[in-house]
Amino acid sequence: AYCYHGQTLLVSDKCGEAIRSLQESEKFFAKAEALCKEYGETTGPGTTAKPSGHLFFRKLGSLIKNTLEKCQRENGFIYFQKVPAEAPQLELKANYGLVEPVPFEFPALNAHWIPETVAAFDLIKRPKEDTAKPKPDEEVKPLKEPDIKPQKDSGCQIS
Numbered sequence: 001a002y003c004y005h006g007q008t009l010l011v012s013d014k015c016g017e018a019i020r021s022l023q024e025s026e027k028f029f030a031k032a033e034a035l036c037k038e039y040g041e042t043t044g045p046g047t048t049a050k051p052s053g054h055l056f057f058r059k060l061g062s063l064i065k066n067t068l069e070k071c072q073r074e075n076g077f078i079y080f081q082k083v084p085a086e087a088p089q090l091e092l093k094a095n096y097g098l099v100e101p102v103p104f105e106f107p108a109l110n111a112h113w114i115p116e117t118v119a120a121f122d123l124i125k126r127p128k129e130d131t132a133k134p135k136p137d138e139e140v141k142p143l144k145e146p147d148i149k150p151q152k153d154s155g156c157q158i159s
Helices: 002-011 015-041 055-079 115-119
Strands: none
Touching: 002 015, 002 055, 015 055
16 A cells, blocks of 8 residues: 555655655565565465465565655655655545445334244244155166167268
8 A cells, every 4th residue: 555655646746755655665565575475384284375476466566666766766856855754644545436335224123023923933833844754766777778880871972
């Protein structure tokens, strides 16, 4: 999130904040990389997943590095902005691309559902199941297939 936020800040000409955001991104990426390598080396049942080798993870590392270098280069040539000590705050509430959730409300109870009706559904008083034994499967007798001999005179002609 810090990486993409840094790219957005760079586009809006806030290069100093973009550099700080990308430095924060680099720090979190290094932590995630160490955890992924540790996870990939553990033994246990199931398939061995290697999250550090995943395409998204590999591309993210180079994206962070390249964008940070670009920001530092542009800040040195064009913007000359000071890099803040604290990372910029991420906007956690998305304001585009998402639909507002509709709050769920339970429908009103029907008038027929009174406590006596609910009490009538007692599983202890249910009718006993039929204990009839199922029929055993009959053995399937093998069928004798007729001998089919190839015929030379089928009536087909190739011309």
